[in-house]
Amino acid sequence: MRIGILGGGQLGRMLALAGYPLGMTTTVLDPAADPCAAQVCPHIRGEFDDFAALFDLVKTSDFVTYEFENVPVETVRWLADRVPVFPPPRALEVSQDRVTEKKFLESLGIPLPPFQPVETRADFDAALQTIGLPAVLKTRRFGYDGKGQAVLRTPAEAEAAWLKLNGRPLILEGFVTFDRELSLIAVRDRGRAIACYPLIENQHIDGILHRSIAPAQACGEELNERAAEYASRILQELDYVGVLTVEWFQDGPRLIANEIAPRVHNSGHWTIEVAAASQFENHLRAGCGLSLGRTAATGVAAMFNFIGTLPNASDVLTEPHAHFHAYGKADRPGRKVGHVTLRCESAEELQAMLPDWDRRFSRS
Amino acid sequence: MRIGILGGGQLGRMLALAGYPLGMTTTVLDPAADPCAAQVCPHIRGEFDDFAALFDLVKTSDFVTYEFENVPVETVRWLADRVPVFPPPRALEVSQDRVTEKKFLESLGIPLPPFQPVETRADFDAALQTIGLPAVLKTRRFGYDGKGQAVLRTPAEAEAAWLKLNGRPLILEGFVTFDRELSLIAVRDRGRAIACYPLIENQHIDGILHRSIAPAQACGEELNERAAEYASRILQELDYVGVLTVEWFQDGPRLIANEIAPRVHNSGHWTIEVAAASQFENHLRAGCGLSLGRTAATGVAAMFNFIGTLPNASDVLTEPHAHFHAYGKADRPGRKVGHVTLRCESAEELQAMLPDWDRRFSRS
Numbered sequence: 001m002r003i004g005i006l007g008g009g010q011l012g013r014m015l016a017l018a019g020y021p022l023g024m025t026t027t028v029l030d031p032a033a034d035p036c037a038a039q040v041c042p043h044i045r046g047e048f049d050d051f052a053a054l055f056d057l058v059k060t061s062d063f064v065t066y067e068f069e070n071v072p073v074e075t076v077r078w079l080a081d082r083v084p085v086f087p088p089p090r091a092l093e094v095s096q097d098r099v100t101e102k103k104f105l106e107s108l109g110i111p112l113p114p115f116q117p118v119e120t121r122a123d124f125d126a127a128l129q130t131i132g133l134p135a136v137l138k139t140r141r142f143g144y145d146g147k148g149q150a151v152l153r154t155p156a157e158a159e160a161a162w163l164k165l166n167g168r169p170l171i172l173e174g175f176v177t178f179d180r181e182l183s184l185i186a187v188r189d190r191g192r193a194i195a196c197y198p199l200i201e202n203q204h205i206d207g208i209l210h211r212s213i214a215p216a217q218a219c220g221e222e223l224n225e226r227a228a229e230y231a232s233r234i235l236q237e238l239d240y241v242g243v244l245t246v247e248w249f250q251d252g253p254r255l256i257a258n259e260i261a262p263r264v265h266n267s268g269h270w271t272i273e274v275a276a277a278s279q280f281e282n283h284l285r286a287g288c289g290l291s292l293g294r295t296a297a298t299g300v301a302a303m304f305n306f307i308g309t310l311p312n313a314s315d316v317l318t319e320p321h322a323h324f325h326a327y328g329k330a331d332r333p334g335r336k337v338g339h340v341t342l343r344c345e346s347a348e349e350l351q352a353m354l355p356d357w358d359r360r361f362s363r364s
Numbered sequence: 365m366r367i368g369i370l371g372g373g374q375l376g377r378m379l380a381l382a383g384y385p386l387g388m389t390t391t392v393l394d395p396a397a398d399p400c401a402a403q404v405c406p407h408i409r410g411e412f413d414d415f416a417a418l419f420d421l422v423k424t425s426d427f428v429t430y431e432f433e434n435v436p437v438e439t440v441r442w443l444a445d446r447v448p449v450f451p452p453p454r455a456l457e458v459s460q461d462r463v464t465e466k467k468f469l470e471s472l473g474i475p476l477p478p479f480q481p482v483e484t485r486a487d488f489d490a491a492l493q494t495i496g497l498p499a500v501l502k503t504r505r506f507g508y509d510g511k512g513q514a515v516l517r518t519p520a521e522a523e524a525a526w527l528k529l530n531g532r533p534l535i536l537e538g539f540v541t542f543d544r545e546l547s548l549i550a551v552r553d554r555g556r557a558i559a560c561y562p563l564i565e566n567q568h569i570d571g572i573l574h575r576s577i578a579p580a581q582a583c584g585e586e587l588n589e590r591a592a593e594y595a596s597r598i599l600q601e602l603d604y605v606g607v608l609t610v611e612w613f614q615d616g617p618r619l620i621a622n623e624i625a626p627r628v629h630n631s632g633h634w635t636i637e638v639a640a641a642s643q644f645e646n647h648l649r650a651g652c653g654l655s656l657g658r659t660a661a662t663g664v665a666a667m668f669n670f671i672g673t674l675p676n677a678s679d680v681l682t683e684p685h686a687h688f689h690a691y692g693k694a695d696r697p698g699r700k701v702g703h704v705t706l707r708c709e710s711a712e713e714l715q716a717m718l719p720d721w722d723r724r725f726s727r728s
Contacts, residue, residue, distance in 0.1 A: 013384075020381055020404055022677055023690030023702075040384055040404070273640070276684075276707060290681050298662065313386055317654045321640075326387030338387075343640060 001288050002027070004061030004083070006075070008035030008043055010327040010336065011067035011264050014272070016041040018280035024288065029057045036328040048075050058082045063287050065242060067263055069095050070142055086241040086287040091262035094238070098140045098171045101260060108233045111256045113249075114174040124162055127172040128152075134175035137161045139168050147207065151175065176256050178249035182216055183267040185279050186231035187243045187295070189286040194235055195295045196228040197275060200267045202247075205362055208334070212267045212303040214274065217347055227255055234260065243268075243283040270301035270341045273323045299343050300350045304361040306338040311360075316340050321353070365652050366391070368425030368447070370439070372399030372407055374691040374700065375431035375628050378636070380405040382644035388652065393421045400692040412439050422446045427651050429606060431627055433459045434506055450605040450651040455626035458602070462504045462535045465624060472597045475620045477613075478538040488526055491536040492516075498539035501525045503532050511571065515539065540620050542613035546580055547631040549643050550595035551607045551659070553650040558599055559659045560592040561639060564631045566611075569726060572698070576631045576667040578638065581711055591619055598624065607632075607647040634665035634705045637687045663707050664714045668725040670702040675724075680704050685717070 001024045005012045008030030016026035016037055026041040035043065042060075046053020048071050057064065057079075064085045066076065069092055076089040094104045099117045106112055116127035118137070128135065133155070139148035150161035152175075181204065185197045198215035215224075231246050245265035247258040268279040277285070277293020285292055309331045313324050323341040331337060342357065344350040365388045369376045372394030380390035380401055390405040399407065406424075410417020412435050421428065421443075428449045430440065433456055440453040458468045463481045470476055480491035482501070492499065497519070503512035514525035516539075545568065549561045562579035579588075595610050609629035611622040632643040641649070641657020649656055673695045677688050687705040695701060706721065708714040 017381060017384055020377075020692075021687075021689045023674070023688075023692065025403065025692075039389065276637070276687075285681065290678050291684070293681070293687075294684050310387070314654050317649065317657070320655070320658050323385075323640075323657075324387075325385045328384075328387065328389075 001025075002060055002062045003284065003287070004029065004057040004064040005037070005067055006030075006048060006057075006064065006071045007067035008032065008037035009067060010036055010329070012037035013040055013327060014269075014278075014280045015065070015067065015264065015284065018278060019284050022281065022284060022288075022290075024284055027057060027060045029053060039328045048072055051078070054079060065263075065283070065287055066092070069262055084287075087244065087262045088238055088240060091238045091240055091244070095260050095262050096141055097169075098138055098173075098259070099169075102171070102173075104237075105234070105257050105260070108230075108237060110230050110233065111254065113176045113256060116172050118170040118172050121162070121166070124158075124166075124170070124172065128158060131172055131174045133158065136173045136175055137165055138171050138173065139165060140171050141169065149207075176249045176251065176258075178251045178256070180216075180250050181258070182219075182227070182248040182250050182255070183212075183265065184227040184231050184246045184248065185243060185265060185268040185271070186228065186235060186246070187279070187282045187286050187292055188235040188240050189292050190241055190289045191291075192236075193292055194228075194232050195282070195292045196224075196231060197268065197271055197279070197295045198297050199224050199227055199248075200270075202267050208307060208336075209266050209305055210307075210362060211305075211358065212270060212301075213350075214267075214270045214301045214303075215297050223250070223253070223255065230255070230257070242286045243279050266305065266336070266339075267303075269325070269339050270303045270343075271295075272325075273341050273343050274299050274301040299345055300347050301344075302342045302350055302354060302357065304340050304342075304357055305336055306340070306361060308333045308335060308337065310337045319353075365389075366424055366426045367648065367651070368393065368421040368428040369401070369431055370394075370412060370421075370428070370435045371431035372396065372401035373431060374400055374693070376401035377404055377691060378633075378642075378644045378689075379429070379431065379628065379648065382642060383648050386645065386648060386652075386654075388648055391421060391424045393417055403692045412436055415442070418443060419446075429627075429647070429651055430456070433626055448651075451608065451626045452602055452604060455602045455604055455608070459624050459626050460505055461533075462502055462537075462623070463533075466535070468601075469598070469621050469624070472594075472601060474594050474597065475618065477540045477620060480536050482534040482536050485526070485530070488522075488530075488534075488536065492522060495536055495538045497522065500537045500539055501529055502535050502537065503529060504535050505533065513571075540613045540615065540622075542615045542620070544580075544614050545622070546583075546591070546612040546614050546619070547576075547629065548591040548595050548610045548612065549607060549629060549632040549635070550592065550599060550610070551643070551646045551650050551656055552599040552604050553656050554605055554653045555655075556600075557656055558592075558596050559646070559656045560588075560595060561632065561635060561643070561659045562661050563588050563591055563612075564634075566631050572671060572700075573630050573669055574671075574726060575669075575722065576634060576665075577714075578631075578634045578665045578667075579661050587614070587617075587619065594619070594621070606650045607643050630669065630700070631667075633689070633703050634667045634707075635659075636689075637705050637707050638663050638665040663709055664711050665708075666706045666714055666718060666721065668704050668706075668721055669700055670704070670725060672697045672699060672701065674701045683717075 008028035152158040200214040201216035245261040249256040271278040372392035516522040564578040565580035609625040635642040
């Protein structure tokens with residue numbers, strides 16, 4: 001089976017590596033000269049609207065998927081007319097625009113912060129009036145890793161955020177007070193079976209994922225079941241195939257949706273070592289019409305991103321519980337260049353290790 | 365870190381795939397036009413005594429290893445003068461000749477069947493006299509998967525075996541009565557630390573590994589410790605770095621050495637899913653001066669080889685405990701084209717699945 005991937009970053013790279021044992025060969029399309037996935041599989045260099053390059057991808061692929069959501073929807077629709085594409089283009093469309101996304105989730109009865117689209121200064125003032133402070137002003141499109149957003153606590157901060165962000169379509173969201181951020185990684189196969197990994201607890205630093213703990217501790221069956229049920233509504237409504245990630249705010253017993261990502265996700269990297277089938281393997285299995293692999297955690301895991309600088313493998317692997325992942329990228333401030341997953345048998349064992357690892361990898 | 369591998373078969377392929385997350389890139393040298401490892405990493409085409417090709421490998425490698433033991437020792441010594449090579453050339457030399465190997469193991473006090481080198485008809489008759497029937501006549505060199513050997517139960521079989529095999533240096537070994545065949549996969553790092561995976565139980569059909577069960581059931585601590593202690597003697601004597609496999613006959617409480625392989629081994633494929641660090645990862649970690657990863661089994665595993673024909677992934681992966689591995693090879697009778705590992709939590713669960721899987725994959 002030949003898989004084409006739009007995007008050749010670390011997610012594409014890990015998809016390609018997961019594909020080989022399944023007998024799948026991968027080609028990535030990416031505008032960069034040397035995206036890191038190109039170290040492990042063939043690469044077609046081209047912009048995501050370069051139809052000659054896209055046609056080359058069609059010719060070398062039985063299925064096409066994408067590893068990030070800022071691919072033009074027109075591209076994915078064009079591809080879907082020529083070759084099976086998963087997840088479906090509509091999932092991409094929904095996730096690309098925060099207002100479309102929120103309206104979609106709202107239509108499914110999934111809890112959300114209050115929100116209002118903002119185009120003009122008058123919209124902004126009206127939205128501030130309705131939603132009140134604190135609030136968060138975000139661009140509707142092309143945000144990632146905390147870019148393109150600002151928290152407004154005071155009228156002065158609101159003014160500053162307006163000056164910085166206006167001119168693009170915006171959304172004002174109510175500020176959610178939450179205990180912690182969670183994510184759920186769900187997958188649906190071509191036979192419509194759905195499987196979910198356990199809820200994951202995520203910590204961000206400067207808007208970039210710093211650490212994930214899985215399974216999220218002190219969650220209970222009830223919260224996991226509710227998150228899975230909400231995810232199922234989304235997957236079914238979109239007639240989705242592949243991995244979908246839903247990011248949540250947890251406020252006591254409440255789950256409030258933050259956003260969805262129609263792809264494998266940074267918070268799911270622990271599944272490589274601590275689930276029978278990783279998110280990467282299950283995404284490919286789903287897309288190619290295979291049955292899903294098991295998603296239960298086989299231990300407890302903490303994943304730390306390496307941001308900016310890749311540590312030496314020798315320094316990380318002195319810890320026998322550590323699994324090291326280099327992405328083959330050059331160091332650069334703010335860039336995700338690798339990660340480490342700690343795999344333990346018990347939550348207590350893992351907890352004891354966290355403070356030290358937090359210290360080591362909390363700087364960019 | 366750049367790793368060169370002599371040989372581009374499935375073992376080289378799985379080494380290359382294990383290297384990527386560690387930040388290692390691999391090049392294989394292989395005489396074939398399209399060895400299966402070349403689908404996942406660069407390939408230098410050349411015979412193992414083509415020094416121009418070997419020099420190309422030196423230039424692209426920080427370390428060199430080998431994935432099978434029928435590489436000329438001169439080649440590996442020549443490489444070792446130019447680039448670090450692991451395991452050490454002497455390990456290769458010892459394992460290539462059954463008489464050298466047995467004398468080496470004997471010198472370390474490791475239990476063996478009686479054996480005698482055979483060059484001439486007179487040697488053969490004398491050896492038959494000393495060792496008696498039943499016995500096994502084998503070529504000293506280049507045997508694998510049961511090729512180049514014959515079991516002698518009667519004088520007529522002895523005669524037939526002599527006619528078939530004579531003309532090459534041979535060895536006559538006493539026929540060992542055994543309960544089962546086991547293997548131990550051990551690894552030693554550059555800091556001289558040694559780790560062993562648990563003993564594995566192996567079943568062969570027509571001389572080719574059919575099935576491995578790990579950990580081997582009903583072994584007990586004592587047998588595992590003894591096998592590990594014997595392996596340590598070998599590793600230390602050879603000042604070994606990397607993975608070493610020792611094949612054993614078990615006869616009640618006795619372990620009798622069959623042969624050693626200075627490399628990752630077919631019976632260790634289960635370690636990909638059912639140990640924290642696979643044999644492939646630990647081989648690379650050892651060779652590159654990293655600490656070893658954990659070798660304990662994290663569940664119970666059965667590995668079945670796909671011989672001759674690769675089944676459809678879709679037929680295998682309906683079983684949620686199955687992990688599918690395709691090697692990217694064309695089907696051919698007697699060829700290892702892939703494997704499946706079943707991973708269970710309990711031995712009982714695994715035992716219940718075995719008869720069906722034995723039936724499915726016991727034909728070539």
